[in-house]
Amino acid sequence: MRKVVTIVTVAICMFLFYNTLQSALTVFNDDWQLPAKSTGELIDNRIVLITQELDTPFWDKVSAGARQQAEKDGARLEVWGSYGNQEDFLKQIEIAIYSQVDGIIVQGLDTSGFKELTKVTAASYGIPVLTVANDVPMAESLRRTYVGSNQYLAGKLIAEQLVKDMGESGEVVLMLDSKQEYYQTQRLKGIQDFLSDYPNVTLIEAETEDTREQVIATTKDLLNRMPNVDSFITVNAKFSDDLIEEIDRRSNSETYHIYSFDDDLASVTLLKQGKIDGIIQQSPEMMGTLSVELMMNWLNGEILPLNLDGYLTDIQMVKQVDEQ
Numbered sequence: 001m002r003k004v005v006t007i008v009t010v011a012i013c014m015f016l017f018y019n020t021l022q023s024a025l026t027v028f029n030d031d032w033q034l035p036a037k038s039t040g041e042l043i044d045n046r047i048v049l050i051t052q053e054l055d056t057p058f059w060d061k062v063s064a065g066a067r068q069q070a071e072k073d074g075a076r077l078e079v080w081g082s083y084g085n086q087e088d089f090l091k092q093i094e095i096a097i098y099s100q101v102d103g104i105i106v107q108g109l110d111t112s113g114f115k116e117l118t119k120v121t122a123a124s125y126g127i128p129v130l131t132v133a134n135d136v137p138m139a140e141s142l143r144r145t146y147v148g149s150n151q152y153l154a155g156k157l158i159a160e161q162l163v164k165d166m167g168e169s170g171e172v173v174l175m176l177d178s179k180q181e182y183y184q185t186q187r188l189k190g191i192q193d194f195l196s197d198y199p200n201v202t203l204i205e206a207e208t209e210d211t212r213e214q215v216i217a218t219t220k221d222l223l224n225r226m227p228n229v230d231s232f233i234t235v236n237a238k239f240s241d242d243l244i245e246e247i248d249r250r251s252n253s254e255t256y257h258i259y260s261f262d263d264d265l266a267s268v269t270l271l272k273q274g275k276i277d278g279i280i281q282q283s284p285e286m287m288g289t290l291s292v293e294l295m296m297n298w299l300n301g302e303i304l305p306l307n308l309d310g311y312l313t314d315i316q317m318v319k320q321v322d323e324q
Contacts, residue, residue, distance in 0.1 A: 044076055045102040045299050047292065049132075051081040052089035052107060058263045058284050059107075062133060065288025066105065073296045086111070093117050097125055103295045104129045108136040108146070110181035115141050128298055130306075132291045133263070133284065134183045138308050144298060146310030147291040151183045154280045155190025155235075157317045158259045161278050162195075162231055166257045169200035170230035173222055175215075175243060177236040178207045187235050187261070204229070208239070215242040223250060231257035234267070237279075241266035244275050262318075277320050283313040 049066050053059045063079045070077035080096065082088035090113050096104050097117065104122065108114070108131035118129045119142045128144045135146040162172065174191065177184055195201050204226065208218035219242070222229065234240045240260045247253045253275045260267040261280045270276040290311055297303040 044074065045296065046076045046078070047103045047105060047295055048096045048101050049077060049079045049288070049291075050089070050092050050096060050104065050106045051079075052084060052086060052109065054079075054081045054083055057265050057268070058133075058282075061284035062288040065285035065290075066292045067288075069289045069292040073292065075292065075296055077292065081107075090114060090117065094121070097122050097127055100125060101127065102299055103127065105132050105147075105291045105295060106130070107132060108134040108141070108143070108182065110134075110136050110183075118143055128295065130291050130295055132287050133282075134181065135186075135310065136182055145294060145306040145308060147294065148287050148310070148313055149280075149282045149315045150312045151186035152190040154261065154282075154315050155187040155192075156194045157190075157315070158187075158233055158278070158280060159191045159194035161317050161319070162233070162257060162259060163198060163201070165277060166201075166231050168198050171202045171204060171226065171228055172231040172233065173204045173206050173226070173229055175218075175232060175234045175236065175239045176205055176207045177239075178209050180235075184235050191233060191235075210236065210238060212242050215239050216246045219243050219246040223247070229256070231259070234258075234260040237261040237264035237267045240264060240270055240276065244270060248275075271318065271320060274320055279318055281316050281318045283315070286313045 047070065049063060051059045051062070066079070067077055080092045082092065086109070089109065093104065093106060093114070094117060104127060106129060115136065118136075119140065122129050123142050129141070131141070131143045131146045131148075133148045135148065135151075136143060166172075172195070174188065176188065180188070192203065195203060204222075206218055206222055208214045223246070232243060234243060237260045240258075244253045244258065247256065258276045259278050260270075260276055262268055262282055267276060267279050271279050290313065294303070294306055294311065298306060
């Protein structure tokens with residue numbers, strides 16, 4: 001019995017040794033190759049476009065341009081964001097980072113929370129971030145580049161039109177957000193620099209919180225204290241509707257020179273109604289197209305590095321008469 005057990009054990013060992021030897025020979029055979037690397041990732045980069053102003057005409061155009069370019073480049077584009085809620089907006093950015101998407105195109109927000117996410121969190125995951133439409137300084141955000149309007153030039157163009165319409169003297173109210181973002185400070189600087197050559201133009205900076213109640217209260221106070229005001233410029237375009245509503249309660253908005261920007265639907269509508277004299281018209285669809293194109297160039301190593309100063313899209317001054 002003991003001899004039988006020994007024979008069976010030897011047979012099993014020889015069988016296992018043979019199989020092991022055959023496996024080793026297969027591995028080291030000259031014809032053996034590593035599996036080919038999948039090329040799917042090269043044409044299926046996952047890019048997320050994130051805005052805090054979903055479903056607005058301006059950002060719908062940005063999204064449309066981005067989607068069209070993504071389809072052309074073979075990228076997978078998703079549009080995320082919030083409806084003006086800053087906390088939800090930042091949460092979307094955080095989710096995109098932890099989902100390890102290939103690239104993030106985002107509306108810039110000049111806050112410490114936004115900068116922490118882009119400068120530290122996204123960078124630690126190696127995810128490139130591009131700002132679109134609204135910029136944040138590169139040194140504070142480590143964004144790869146910016147795609148959008150030259151906001152400083154936009155401010156100068158509005159100031160230039162103001163002088164043409166109002167003349168070289170008068171009182172001008174600049175409606176400012178009390179929490180000015182970078183793009184707003186650039187607009188303001190452009191206005192100030194141009195009008196510095198006109199000493200008889202008085203600039204009145206009026207800061208207000210970004211709420212309907214506060215804008216109306218600030219406008220009411222200005223009209224009470226400064227009855228000789230000639231012009232208004234809403235540096236934050238969101239103020240236009242409430243500003244004009246309050247002006248029309250006591251007089252007629254058409255007696256003032258009023259200017260704004262097209263990144264708020266109300267400004268465009270008010271221009272068509274003849275209540276605003278002019279707006280800066282931007283190129284949101286081109287912003288979306290170019291931002292995806294540049295992101296894909298970066299991901300495919302075709303343009304390294306991107307221009308840190310940004311890629312500027314077209315702007316123009318549109319007068320009330322142009323819309324008629």
